[in-house]
Amino acid sequence: MVSQPVIRAENLDLTFQTNDGPVHALKGVNLTIDKGDFVSFIGPSGCGKTTFLRVVAALEHPTGGSISVAGMSPDEARRKRMYGYVFQAAGLYPWRTIRGNIKLPLEIMGMPRDEQEERVERVLELVDLKGFGKKYPWQLSGGMQQRASIARALAFDAEILLMDEPFGALDEIVRDHLNEQLLKLWAATDKTIGFVTHSIPEAVYLSTRIVVMSPRPGRITDVIENPLPRERPLDIRDTPEFLEVAHRVREGLRAGHAYDD
Amino acid sequence: MKSVLPILTVVAAIVVMWYAAAIGMNAKWAREQAARQGVELGFTELVADTWSQDRPRLPAPHQVLEELWNSTGAKILAGKTWSKRSLIYHGWITLSATLAGFAIGSLAGILLAVGIVHNKAMDMSVMPWAIASQTIPILAIAPMIIVVLNSIGIQGLIPKAIISAYLSFFPVVVGMVKGLRAPGREQLDLLKTYNASGAQTFWKLRLPASVPYLFTSLKIGMAASLVGAIVGELPTGAIRGLGARMLTGSYYGQTIQIWSALFAAAILAAGLVGIIGMIEKLMLRRMGVRT
Incomplete structure (x- = not known):
C-alpha cells in the first residue's frame, strides 16, 4: 500500500505573545504523518507537543510555515469533522448518560435518530462499555469515563484521532489495560492517530513512530521509526527490541535537555 | 431527625429570649398603669401583664401566634377568608405581586445574562448598570415608580410587581452569568472540534451547565421579590397587602398586627423558597446529578 500523508507540517512556527515577551511554542516543525500511522509525541512540559496537536485540530493557529490536514487547511478539516479529539480530562457532561454523551457529536452533526442509536451501540462495544450506556458519568470509574470519551470521539467515524494525554490521570494498571485496548481499536479501525504522552513505555508500546520534542523553543529533536510489529502483546515491553527503542527515546529526550541548566 | 434537634434548640432559645x-x-408601661391605679405589682403580676398587653412595645410570641390564627384559620372557619381583616386576603395580594415580579425579574435576569455572555458590548455595559441599580435604596425609588406609573394610568399589581422585579433580577443575572460561563476551555474546545454552532453550544452545554447556579439565584430572587412587593405597598398608602397591614399597624400602634404580618411574610417567603428548592431537587435528579 502506498502511504499517503494525512498531516503534513512544513517549517511550522507558533509564537504566543505574553506579558513576559514572546513564547516560542513551536519553531521550525517539519513532520509528515501517513494514513494509518500511530504517532506519539513525547517530551517535557512546554515542548509544544500539545500545541502541535491543537494546531492540527485548528484550536490554535500557526504564526508561520504551513500545515495541511487531509489535504486541506486545519480549519477546513475541522469544519468537515475530519478528526476526533480526546482531551486529558474525559469531560463528559454530568447531566447526560454515557449514551447521551456519545450521542452529543452526532446530535450536533444532525444525524438521524436511528443512525445515532446504531453508532452509539457500535462504539460502546468497541471500547468495551456495552451495558453501561444508561449510567451517568459519576457512576463509572475514571478509566471507564476515559473510554467513554474515546467512544465519543470514535462515534462520528473521523479518519484521524487526536489524543492529548488521554490516560495521563489514570493509574498504571488501568493505563496498561487501556493501552492494550487502544491498540486493538486502532487495528480494527485503521485510523490515523496522534497521541501526546509523558510516558516512554506508553509511547514505545503504542506507536509506529515516536516524535521526541524539546522546549524553548518547542521543536522536534528526533523522529524514531518503531521497528516493533503491529501486533503487540503487553509483554513485548520486556523484549530487548522494546528496551532498545525506549533507550533511544530517552537519549533523544536527554539530548533535547542539553540546552538547559 | 438529627437535623431537627439543633433547629428546635435554636428556636427554643429565641423564644426564651423573646x-x-x-x-x-x-x-x-405596666408599672405606669399600675401606679395610675394606685396598685403595687408583684413580680408574677408584672410578668403576666407584660405578656398580655393590648398594645405592647414587644408582643409576646403567644400573642403573635394568637393573632396569626385569628386572622387566618379562624377567618376560614368563620367563612370570612377574604375579609379585610384576613391575613390570607392580604397575603394573597402580596403574593400575586411577588409572583408577577419574580416572573418578570427572573426572565429579565436570564435574558440579560444570555446577552452578557454572548455579546461583548453588553458584557462591558450592562453589568456596571445592574450593580449601580442595586446601590439605589429601593425605598427611595419605589414611590417614584408608583407615581410615574400612576400618571400613565397603571396602578395596582403592576407597579408593585415592577419594584419586586427590580430587586429580583439582579441575583438572577449574577448567578446566570456565572452559570453560563461555568464550562471550561476544554469543554468549549470539544464543541469546537465538532464544529458546533453558537446556538448548539448554548443549548447543549452552557444552559444545562447553568441550571444549578440558576436555582440558587432563583431562591435569592424569590426572597428579594417578596421584599420588593412589601416595600411597594408601604409608600403609597395602600390598604391591601402585607405591607399595608404593617403600615396601618404602625399608624394605630397595633404592634401585634405588625408582628403577625411580619410572620406571615416570613412564612410566605419560606414556603416560596421551599417550593423552588423542591423543583430544584426534582430537576437535578432528572439531570442525573448524584443525590
Missing part, C-alpha cells in the same frame, strides 16, 4: 425581652420592654 419572652424575656417582652418583660423588659413592656414593664415600664
Whole structure:
C-alpha cells in the first residue's frame, strides 16, 4: 500500500505573545504523518507537543510555515469533522448518560435518530462499555469515563484521532489495560492517530513512530521509526527490541535537555 | 431527625429570649398603669401583664401566634377568608405581586445574562448598570415608580410587581452569568472540534451547565421579590397587602398586627423558597446529578 500523508507540517512556527515577551511554542516543525500511522509525541512540559496537536485540530493557529490536514487547511478539516479529539480530562457532561454523551457529536452533526442509536451501540462495544450506556458519568470509574470519551470521539467515524494525554490521570494498571485496548481499536479501525504522552513505555508500546520534542523553543529533536510489529502483546515491553527503542527515546529526550541548566 | 434537634434548640432559645425581652420592654408601661391605679405589682403580676398587653412595645410570641390564627384559620372557619381583616386576603395580594415580579425579574435576569455572555458590548455595559441599580435604596425609588406609573394610568399589581422585579433580577443575572460561563476551555474546545454552532453550544452545554447556579439565584430572587412587593405597598398608602397591614399597624400602634404580618411574610417567603428548592431537587435528579 502506498502511504499517503494525512498531516503534513512544513517549517511550522507558533509564537504566543505574553506579558513576559514572546513564547516560542513551536519553531521550525517539519513532520509528515501517513494514513494509518500511530504517532506519539513525547517530551517535557512546554515542548509544544500539545500545541502541535491543537494546531492540527485548528484550536490554535500557526504564526508561520504551513500545515495541511487531509489535504486541506486545519480549519477546513475541522469544519468537515475530519478528526476526533480526546482531551486529558474525559469531560463528559454530568447531566447526560454515557449514551447521551456519545450521542452529543452526532446530535450536533444532525444525524438521524436511528443512525445515532446504531453508532452509539457500535462504539460502546468497541471500547468495551456495552451495558453501561444508561449510567451517568459519576457512576463509572475514571478509566471507564476515559473510554467513554474515546467512544465519543470514535462515534462520528473521523479518519484521524487526536489524543492529548488521554490516560495521563489514570493509574498504571488501568493505563496498561487501556493501552492494550487502544491498540486493538486502532487495528480494527485503521485510523490515523496522534497521541501526546509523558510516558516512554506508553509511547514505545503504542506507536509506529515516536516524535521526541524539546522546549524553548518547542521543536522536534528526533523522529524514531518503531521497528516493533503491529501486533503487540503487553509483554513485548520486556523484549530487548522494546528496551532498545525506549533507550533511544530517552537519549533523544536527554539530548533535547542539553540546552538547559 | 438529627437535623431537627439543633433547629428546635435554636428556636427554643429565641423564644426564651423573646419572652424575656417582652418583660423588659413592656414593664415600664405596666408599672405606669399600675401606679395610675394606685396598685403595687408583684413580680408574677408584672410578668403576666407584660405578656398580655393590648398594645405592647414587644408582643409576646403567644400573642403573635394568637393573632396569626385569628386572622387566618379562624377567618376560614368563620367563612370570612377574604375579609379585610384576613391575613390570607392580604397575603394573597402580596403574593400575586411577588409572583408577577419574580416572573418578570427572573426572565429579565436570564435574558440579560444570555446577552452578557454572548455579546461583548453588553458584557462591558450592562453589568456596571445592574450593580449601580442595586446601590439605589429601593425605598427611595419605589414611590417614584408608583407615581410615574400612576400618571400613565397603571396602578395596582403592576407597579408593585415592577419594584419586586427590580430587586429580583439582579441575583438572577449574577448567578446566570456565572452559570453560563461555568464550562471550561476544554469543554468549549470539544464543541469546537465538532464544529458546533453558537446556538448548539448554548443549548447543549452552557444552559444545562447553568441550571444549578440558576436555582440558587432563583431562591435569592424569590426572597428579594417578596421584599420588593412589601416595600411597594408601604409608600403609597395602600390598604391591601402585607405591607399595608404593617403600615396601618404602625399608624394605630397595633404592634401585634405588625408582628403577625411580619410572620406571615416570613412564612410566605419560606414556603416560596421551599417550593423552588423542591423543583430544584426534582430537576437535578432528572439531570442525573448524584443525590
